[in-house]
Amino acid sequence: MTKLWHTAGPVLSILLVLALLWYGAAIALNAAWAKDKASRIDKTLSFSELVADTMSQEKPLLPAPHQVVKEIYETTVLKKITSKRSLVWHSWITLSATLLGFAFGTVLGVLLAVGIVYSRAMDMSVMPWVITSQTIPILAVAPMIIVVLNAVGVSGLLPKAFISMYLSFFPVVVGMVKGLRAPDQMQLDQMRTWSAPKATSFWKLRLPSSMPYLFASLKIGIAASLVGAIVGELPTGAVAGLGARLLAGSYYGQTIQIWSALICAAVLAASLVALIGMIERITLRRMGMVQ
Amino acid sequence: MSWIVTAVVFWLAMWTLNVRLAKGEQTRFVKILVPTLFGVTLLVLWESFVRGFSISPILLPPPSAIAARFVSSLPTLWEDFVQTFIKGALSGYVIGCSAAFLTAIAVDRSDFLKRGLLPIGNFVAALPIIGMAPILVMWFGFDWQSKSAVVVIMVFFPMLVNTVAGLSAKDAIQTDLMNTYGASYWQSLFKLGLPAAMPFIFNGLKICTTLALIGAIVAEFFGSPIRGMGFRISTEVGRLALDMVWAEITVAALAGSAFYGTMALIEKAVTFWHPSQRN
Amino acid sequence: MNETVISAKNLSLTFQTNDGPVHALKDINLDINKGDFVSFIGPSGCGKTTFLRCMADLEAPTGGSITVNGMSAAEARMKRAYGYVFQAAGLYPWRTIGGNIRLPLEIMGYDKAEQAKRVANVLELVELAGFEKKFPWQLSGGMQQRASIARALAFDADILLMDEPFGALDEIVRDHLNEQLLKLWARTEKTIGFVTHSIPEAVFLSTRIVVMSPRPGRIADVIESTLPRDRTLDIRESQEFIDIAHRVREGLRAGHAYD
Structure with missing residues (x-):
């Protein structure tokens, strides 16, 4: 019990403080509009009336947490999944693009990493560009990719998946190159003393050694994939997906809708990263790399 | 057809040359030459394929057209660069990173806060924070202030997590040593804690350079005055003027690399003692 | 020259761990005089490093008392009474x-x-x-x-506390540093507390050798060296040296069941 408190206690305390801050900020930010409304009908608000009003506006500057929770509840549990107003439906649209892009990006990244580790020329030509490309705001390309792919008749899931792929690809290459090079000289020399073929030392030494690095970059990659899919939904005036909800919300000042889409995206990101973390723990434990 | 043949021949020639260079002596010159040749090859392939297959410039303009547009639109590009990079990204980067740095120092004194904030910080660092952009545009208006605010919240948590990790990086002997000298908290912080944290702090600063530029550009998709790199990209995409879009992307790439490179250079000077910098 | 610098009375230190309490030190009584070179030797877990860290106020005893220069260890630390050398250079x-x-x-x-x-x-x-x-x-x-x-x-600081300072070095370098340390001690007249797990090193350097044994950490024997203060590496071949080393080994064996 004390152990649980030791880890969860501080986190819960800070979350509590954050929630209080959020309520405080909601009152402070929404008060102006509440007063404005009241003064127009020549009414002065008492403090409790003011607080009540700041918590229940339709388009508040900052919705109170319970308003967002209510909205999420109404748009997930109460709506049919197939409904266009269901957040589950929108989340699924974004998630499917994320996963597809992530899968492509990972496969491509691993293949390129293997090439880089085994070919000196490739290492010297490609690696500097891979590293440089990490410093470039790739996300800025998103609108163009969407529009261009649309113009050649590719629309829907694929353009978004393409952006996701692009974003998850780079962390995987960098992490895998590091991982495949993780075995030290002594281990590689040991393989040589057994005159093991290249393939054997790859499958039995390099690949297993790279696993912790692979998982670390997969976690970064999937988070990046999700961001890619969301941003990919912005430029086309998309009608579906979490990004579309954000954009529509910002057009019509529907702050509660923006916040609920945001929270959904956050939950999605956290679950995806947690899922990979779980696979990582199971895999590494089976391989005997962690206890 | 001749374009395609030229491209393939050029590619084969360059690849053979690179393989040969990679096998030879690894001088500094060769280490720069090989990736440069590779980059040039990519550009030549791009140019030839666009011409060879007569790809419409609406889909993919050739590098030559992009370069021409880049040169002819320098004033616009510069205006956008100032709006997005200097006003939006840089100001947010400075504010966000300093705030995170100071928070980390405050948090470092309390084990309770550290244990509470680190998991939350790690969690938030993985979230699609960029989604906050529409809200912040609503709060701070269309101009650079809202872009700066987006950048502040994007860089805050990665920087916080890295700095807190860095401040815990000092080893036990060095801490004991400070105790045997009866050093005060601030003496320990300035003579041991901060220097030992520098590699981590710079790691955070480098990650945040890219985040800052992304934040500033993407935030403009949600509303901006009629200048800025994100604004230009989204409107020119709408008008199918892809050469201008590519020119903006070139600016973004150059700015991003230069920003990152500057931080990497400062890092090299400050953490010269760290094994990763010693060679 | 018989002024007491460090004095431990019934000193105990118990760590609480998940497997129950560990008695790192139990009822330690020892006086160290000014100008002494005192070595602490024993198998791992005998509390020799913990004892040194108590003198330096890097560890808080759970029982008994320890004074350094007539003050509490904490006061002595704030007065910068000692220099401390760790296992690694740090x-x-x-x-x-x-x-x-x-x-x-x-x-x-x-x-x-x-x-x-x-x-x-x-x-x-x-x-x-x-x-x-x-x-x-x-x-x-x-x-x-x-x-x-x-x-x-x-x-x-007139006290120098050294925790296996040469443990990570090879024997040739270690011999050289031992000789240098003795010269330095002669020139500065400091009081030295020295933790080691090497019998020859302890005998060669010390005026007193404190043999410790584990579970609970305690003093098994205190050996006064009869070797002259002024010594060179050659002394290690003398009969006197071998006799003292033998006594240290006996002390270690008696206090330790090799379980």
Whole structure:
């Protein structure tokens, strides 16, 4: 019990403080509009009336947490999944693009990493560009990719998946190159003393050694994939997906809708990263790399 | 057809040359030459394929057209660069990173806060924070202030997590040593804690350079005055003027690399003692 | 010359762990006199390092008392009564050798001129003159450890506490540093507490050898050395040396069941 408190206690305390801050900020930010409304009908608000009003506006500057929770509840549990107003439906649209892009990006990244580790020329030509490309705001390309792919008749899931792929690809290459090079000289020399073929030392030494690095970059990659899919939904005036909800919300000042889409995206990101973390723990434990 | 043949021949020639260079002596010159040749090859392939297959410039303009547009639109590009990079990204980067740095120092004194904030910080660092952009545009208006605010919240948590990790990086002997000298908290912080944290702090600063530029550009998709790199990209995409879009992307790439490179250079000077910098 | 500098009375320290309490030290009684060179020897887990850390106020005893220069260990630490040398050199990689030695002087508020004088002085003592501008990672392990000793000597502490300072070095370097340490001790007349797990090292260096045994950590034997204060490496072949080493080994064997 004390152990649980030791880890969860501080986190819960800070979350509590954050929630209080959020309520405080909601009152402070929404008060102006509440007063404005009241003064127009020549009414002065008492403090409790003011607080009540700041918590229940339709388009508040900052919705109170319970308003967002209510909205999420109404748009997930109460709506049919197939409904266009269901957040589950929108989340699924974004998630499917994320996963597809992530899968492509990972496969491509691993293949390129293997090439880089085994070919000196490739290492010297490609690696500097891979590293440089990490410093470039790739996300800025998103609108163009969407529009261009649309113009050649590719629309829907694929353009978004393409952006996701692009974003998850780079962390995987960098992490895998590091991982495949993780075995030290002594281990590689040991393989040589057994005159093991290249393939054997790859499958039995390099690949297993790279696993912790692979998982670390997969976690970064999937988070990046999700961001890619969301941003990919912005430029086309998309009608579906979490990004579309954000954009529509910002057009019509529907702050509660923006916040609920945001929270959904956050939950999605956290679950995806947690899922990979779980696979990582199971895999590494089976391989005997962690206890 | 001749374009395609030229491209393939050029590619084969360059690849053979690179393989040969990679096998030879690894001088500094060769280490720069090989990736440069590779980059040039990519550009030549791009140019030839666009011409060879007569790809419409609406889909993919050739590098030559992009370069021409880049040169002819320098004033616009510069205006956008100032709006997005200097006003939006840089100001947010400075504010966000300093705030995170100071928070980390405050948090470092309390084990309770550290244990509470680190998991939350790690969690938030993985979230699609960029989604906050529409809200912040609503709060701070269309101009650079809202872009700066987006950048502040994007860089805050990665920087916080890295700095807190860095401040815990000092080893036990060095801490004991400070105790045997009866050093005060601030003496320990300035003579041991901060220097030992520098590699981590710079790691955070480098990650945040890219985040800052992304934040500033993407935030403009949600509303901006009629200048800025994100604004230009989204409107020119709408008008199918892809050469201008590519020119903006070139600016973004150059700015991003230069920003990152500057931080990497400062890092090299400050953490010269760290094994990763010693060679 | 029989002034007591460090005095432990019924000193105990118990760590609470998940597997129950661990008695790192139990009822330790020991007086160390000014100018002594006292070695602590014993198998791992006998509490020799813990005892040294108690003297330095890096560990808080759970029972009994310990005084350093007639004060509590904490007061002595704040008065900067001792220099401490750790198992690893623990030099700051971002400071030069000179900068590392200057570190305690900066913290203790010596003025610039005094700092420079003292740095030059101690570098001379440990035979590192000329290396002031080098960074620690540019020096060998033995030189790094000498620099860390210089750092402990730089301020006016009359006690030097050393926790297996040469444990990580090879035997040739270690012999050399042992000889140098004896010379340094003769010149500075400091009181030295020295933790080691090497019998020859303990016998060669010490005026007194404290043999400790584990579970619970306690003193098994205290051996007064009959060797002259002024000694060279050759003394290790003398019968007297071999006899003392034999006594130390007997003490270790009696206190330790090798379980």
